[in-house]
Amino acid sequence: MKSAVETLNPTRVRLTVEVPFEELKPSLDAAYKKINQQVTVKGFRQGKIPARVIDQRFGRGAVLEEAVNDALPKLYTEAVNEAELNPLGQPEVDITELKDGELLAFTAEVDIRPALEIPDYSGIEVTVDAVEVTDEDLEKSVEQLRERFATTSPVERAAAEGDIVTVDLEAKVEGEVLEDGVASDVDYTIGSGQLLEGIDDAVTGLEAGGTATFTSELKGGSAEGKEAEITVVVKAVKARELPELDDDFAQMASEFDTLDELKADSRKRLERMKKFDQATQAQEKVLEELLKLVEVPMPEKLLADEVNTRKHNLEHHQLGQIGMTLDKYLEMQGKSAEEFEAELKEQAEKGIKTQFVLDEIVNKEKVSVGQEELTEHLMRRAQSSGMAPDQFAQAVVEQGQVPMLVGEVARGKALATVVEAATVKDSNGEVVDLEDEDETETAVETVEAAEAGDEKTEA
Incomplete structure (x- = not known):
């Protein structure tokens, strides 16, 4: 031949x-x-x-x-x-x-794959947020825990913001009651904004047995997008009662005996979360700077296929699962079809470029993936997919996707290598030490996010 x-x-x-x-x-x-x-x-x-x-x-x-x-x-x-x-x-x-x-x-x-020249990336410098847990952060965290242990009790007074009302609803369009426009015994927290626009004003000030009528645009159902006349009947008003912030609350809500111990643990937890966020931010910014350094010719057919795949997945899987059309999604996002296509192409280009550049660094730095690293990544992927680890592993093997998982971990390790060589400072001008963080796995997640683009998160 x-x-x-x-x-x-x-x-x-x-x-x-x-x-x-x-x-x-x-x-x-x-x-x-x-x-x-x-x-x-x-x-x-x-x-x-x-x-x-x-x-x-x-x-x-x-x-x-x-x-x-x-x-x-x-x-x-x-x-x-x-x-x-x-x-x-x-x-x-x-x-x-x-x-x-x-x-x-x-x-x-x-x-x-185009031949790429990877320049010296040790000169990359980025600035990330400093790890600072404020008293306000701590107060908010404790208050969220307190909210989880709130109780409700019926009250004989007018409903106010924060109360939970049990209501019956009836929707009419052009004077006709919709077949799917009747609901009974719906619990709604006033001010949450989780039901219909206008309902907060309608029920505020009503006691049990009170009725109000208001107009609102329907967000779903057979008359989605149409203006409807909504009749709401308040059947019960319940007030939320928060537990006192004291040692008894600490013992009820945690393994600690005192409120001070609970707050100290919450502060440490918030600090760990902020350090994790700081590491992720560092990886994202270093990756952005790395991509700026490398000129990557873009395969047009591959790019077109990737754009079509992303659009199909968004339209038929992510949006389809929640019963939303692409046109409705674009309307909610305030985007034209042209703007959406341009963003999709930009995201696809970034994803392809990220993979090409990091794969080149994998080869250049001779990055290898150990069995333990692969197993840890497989466990995380199984958890995010909702499958048992052994079931997920079997599916990966049967579908021949083991090399794909190895590539994901290898690119994460390549990014971690670049981050380690870069200079990362916080907003206070202090050099950030990321060695205590699980750099490889967080870097894998950062790479996956960059390759997937933003349309998944938005959906």
Whole structure:
């Protein structure tokens, strides 16, 4: 087999391959065998039809087509390996010559990973937020814990903000009650903004048995987006009572005996959270600076496929799960279709660039992934997917996704290597030491977020 490579641009090549006909013999034999099993000819047992009879009855062209289809993937792979290419996606193959008994010639155009020059990244400097737990932060944390232990009790007075009201609702559009516009015994916290626009004003000041009518745009159901006349009947008013902040509360809400011990532990926990956030922020900023240093030619077909995949996943999976259309999503986001497409393309470009650059650093720095690191990552992925670890691991193996997981961890380690070489300071001008953080796993998450883009988070 002879092959030659023509560079069409930095991210696409054309392979020209010529194959002597004798190299097609195994595929020709397989073609005759396959056709033998599929057809019947009077006077011959199935599977025992001579090749010359198959040629006469079904045409030599059908045999050649079957043989070429069988041989092409192997021949293409051989040519790629011989040229030491890193192809991306499926090739566009064109058979240019097929002479029976003499020669098979074809071309294959395919996107390839561009050759990248990774400059010295040790000069990267970024600034992150300082780790400071304020009294306000602590107070807010303790108050959130207090809220979890709140109790409710019925009251005989007008409803006010913060109260929980039990209501019946009826929605009318153009004077007609909607089939799905009636709800009974709905509990609603006044001021939470979690039901219908206008309901807070309607129920505030009403006692049990009170009724009010207001107009609101429906957010779902058969008349979604339409203005409806809503009648609300308050059936009960309940007040929320928060426990006293004292040692008894500490004993009820935690393993500590005193409120001071509870607050001290809460402060330590908030500090750990802020350190984790600081590490993530450092990785995100270092990655941004790294990407600015490297010129990455963008494979256009790969980019187009990635944009289409992201759009499909957003429209049919993420939004589909919550019953929202893409048009409605764009309306809520205040974006035009053109703006959405531009953002999607920008996110896809960043994802591809992140993968290319970090993979190059993996090779340059000879980053390896240990079994323990892979297992830890697999456990985290299993947890986020809602599957049991052994079930997730089995699915990964069956679907051939182990190399994908190894690549994710390797890119995370590559980013951690760059962060370690960079200078990270906090907003107070102090150099930040990130060695105590689980850099690899947080870096893997940072890389995954960069590769996935923002549309997942927004949805």
